[in-house]
Amino acid sequence: MNILIIGGAGVVGQKLATSLAARGTLRGQEISRITLADVVAPTVIEAPFPVDTVKCDITDPASMAATIAADTDVIYLLAAIVSGQAEAEFDLGWNINMHGTINVLERARALGTKPVVVFSSSVAVYGGDTPDPITDFSSLNPQTSYGAQKAIGEMMVTDYSRKGFIDGRAFRLPTISVRPGKPNAAASSFMSSIFREPLNGVAANCPVDDSFPHYYLSPRKCVENLIIGAEIPAEDFGPNRAVQLPGRMWTIRQCIDAMTAVAGPEPAKLITWNDDPVIRQIVKGWRFDLRPEKALRLGMSADDSFEDNIRYYIEDDRP
Amino acid sequence: MNILIIGGAGVVGQKLATSLAARGTLRGQEISRITLADVVAPTVIEAPFPVDTVKCDITDPASMAATIAADTDVIYLLAAIVSGQAEAEFDLGWNINMHGTINVLERARALGTKPVVVFSSSVAVYGGDTPDPITDFSSLNPQTSYGAQKAIGEMMVTDYSRKGFIDGRAFRLPTISVRPGKPNAAASSFMSSIFREPLNGVAANCPVDDSFPHYYLSPRKCVENLIIGAEIPAEDFGPNRAVQLPGRMWTIRQCIDAMTAVAGPEPAKLITWNDDPVIRQIVKGWRFDLRPEKALRLGMSADDSFEDNIRYYIEDDRP
Incomplete structure (x- = not known):
């Protein structure tokens, strides 16, 4: 079980890696390696198996080909330009959040092994005049570029999965709090x-x-849910791979x-x-x-x- | 009023141009020129103003820069790889239907004049386990690549409009029947x-x-609605530029x-x-x-x- 975390320098990426290291297994198999990849060199974490750290550029297909090794079983795609910055820097947001996602999906497809791809989406996909409460069947109506980019990523994850190129899962993260570290450019900071x-x-x-x-979720619960998210049997998702995480x-x-x-x-x-x-x-x-019934049914919790x-x-x- | 119809060789494009020629005005202004652009040279139509025909490649930003003249006021984006073909030819579908749309939106944005962009989406954005009836606030749950590509186009049209780069409008076309001409690769053919x-x-x-x-709409009514669609005041769309056409x-x-x-x-x-x-x-x-209440409210009809x-x-x- 070779796991790659793109966005591995971030708070969730680091905690996810630490949690996976403590478990030692994912999807019923022993973890043999974790690679932490990010635009800056991630901090290495303690683990009973090799942990690699890689600097990569998600907007560059060649960098993604080098980063996503042929024997990668599970890819967590957590990297993103956050909401406030994607709003301020339109081109950067689309380039990283949409074109970067395409590069990851295309490389995952090229492996030919149908890897699991766990994509972090956001509650920012909701908004506008969509009536409350938000259910699993409410319209996505993003009112920020970040939200639009995440909604688009979800659509691609579902379509690539439907075609059998990947085994994708997209999870809409609530606002993660209390997030450790420093303030960032997210409007939710x-x-x-x-x-x-x-x-x-x-x-x-x-x-x-x-x-x-x-709508909140702790980092600890978020990581728990992202691990469950990789383990849910593909057929349990039904016709849409995007799921609102409980909060x-x-x-x-x-x-x-x-x-x-x-x-x-x-x-x-x-x-x-x-x-x-x-x-x-x-x-x-x-x-x-929000009423995240599907996630609760799939065994996730707030x-x-x-x-x-x-x-x-x-x-x-x-x- | 300089109008460009991308997909101008198609059934809807030709009928739209003919109807615009008969009206002579759009958005309260006299039409000075219509350009019909497509991957094949469109048939010219009769009009009391100049009608240009252009062969273009929607996947090539340079071709789009040449096709979308600086003084273009209204762009109809009707070109697409249809459902059956987008299902059979995955890369071609994404390349034309998503990357092509990006090229058009980027060129429209580069004009700096906030042109009206009318994007043809499709009822193929619905599907899966989304409950009936489908309202303006139902989840988009496409079960084909074509549907996913159209849903993504809608999201981009709304975001580019929200940012003030274009005045975009996306309309989900019912199945157009009775469509003249020859059978095509659409599953609805x-x-x-x-x-x-x-x-x-x-x-x-x-x-x-x-x-x-x-769910059906005639070509005649479709064109009527697409003309109304260009004329609706921007502020009447509210926070989402994508609207289900009546059928x-x-x-x-x-x-x-x-x-x-x-x-x-x-x-x-x-x-x-x-x-x-x-x-x-x-x-x-x-x-x-389908319950297209927003379109009915905006003056469209079946x-x-x-x-x-x-x-x-x-x-x-x-x-």
Whole structure:
């Protein structure tokens, strides 16, 4: 079982690799190797099998041919230009998020071995005038370029799978929180930083008011679901390989209260409240009333409470 | 008002040009020129203004730069590899239907004038386990490569419009019947030929049984709607530029009875009934219970009866 994680330098990629290393198996087979590939050289992780790190360019078919070895069994495609940056840099977003995905799918197809391809999509595929609640059969109505690019990736994963070129699976990630590390260009970045920074004793700004509702999943649960996602029998997907991952809807206020319940009253005092209209415009178009029935049927699950999300951050990531 | 029709050699392209020539105006302005572009040289049409015909390669950005003149006001993008061929020739389908669409959108964007782009999508975007009835907010769940490519084109048209690069509109065409001319590689080709050929005194085969229900629009009404489609004020589309065109659901039996009502009992006797599992497999995945409320609200309309479809063929097209 040779596993490649494209986007292996990222938070989810690193945690996924660490989790796979601890398990030692995937799809009932011993893992023989994990390759972490990214646009920057990924940090190597501890494992009882070889772990390679590769710098690659997803927009270059030759780089993808070199990165996706002929004996790759499972490819996780987690690399992306995130929402805020794809909105600011139109061509870069399409180039990485759509053309990059095409390059990965084409290389996977060229292997001729029908590898498993796990594609990370996003709740950003929803939006516009699609009525709530969002079910597995709601129209994708993205209101950002990032969302459109992810919706397109899903369509390609399903079509390449239907044709038998790959065994693809696409999962729409809720906003991942509490995400460790530094703020990034994702419009959702604050939905981690207003917990992470205060838990580390540092101030952080909330650019929307505390009634803002959103749909969350912890990194720990996200990785659990992505591993399940690679193991689901292909036939269980039915005629569409794209599935909304389970998450839970909470308001910013509920999340802050959960942080206070776990870590006491001090962290919440470090949150500042300066409105940011650009961020607000993007995130208010996102959906939060989601009913991920297919994922639940496939054995995936959400966090039980945002207290858990806070606890996981403290246990897994707090410096 | 300089209009370009890409796919101008096709049935809809030719009829659209003829109809525009008869009107003389579009979007409240006098038409100064129509250019018919296609992979083969289109037939020129009669008009009170210059009509150019151009051979072009939609997969070549340079060809698109040469074809889409700087002063183009409205671009109709009707060119496509049809469903049956896109299923049989995977790379060709993606190359023309997706990469070709990208080339047109990129050239339209490069003009810097925000041209109107009318993109022809298809009911093939629906399918799979999406529940009936299909509304404006049903999930796109294509079960053919053609359907996936059209769904992707829609997403791009909406995103390019949202960013202000074009004023795009995407319309999902029902199966166009009675389509004049010769059978083509569309899986839906028989849904015209079993009426057209018998009305011309020639035998034609029906590859499915006569209870098969489908969703139809006549060429005459299709062109009417595509002209309305270019004229709808941009703001009336709301947050999604893709709209299901109105059509009507009839079974093959109902359509044959309509032909008999208009043209007498002889044509129906020329239909043969040899099952074709490949065609059946494709078309049985298509949807027929459609509720195109947005298009009706935008002023578009369907045929009143399939008798009309038969009459329009006799009036407009029968040799």
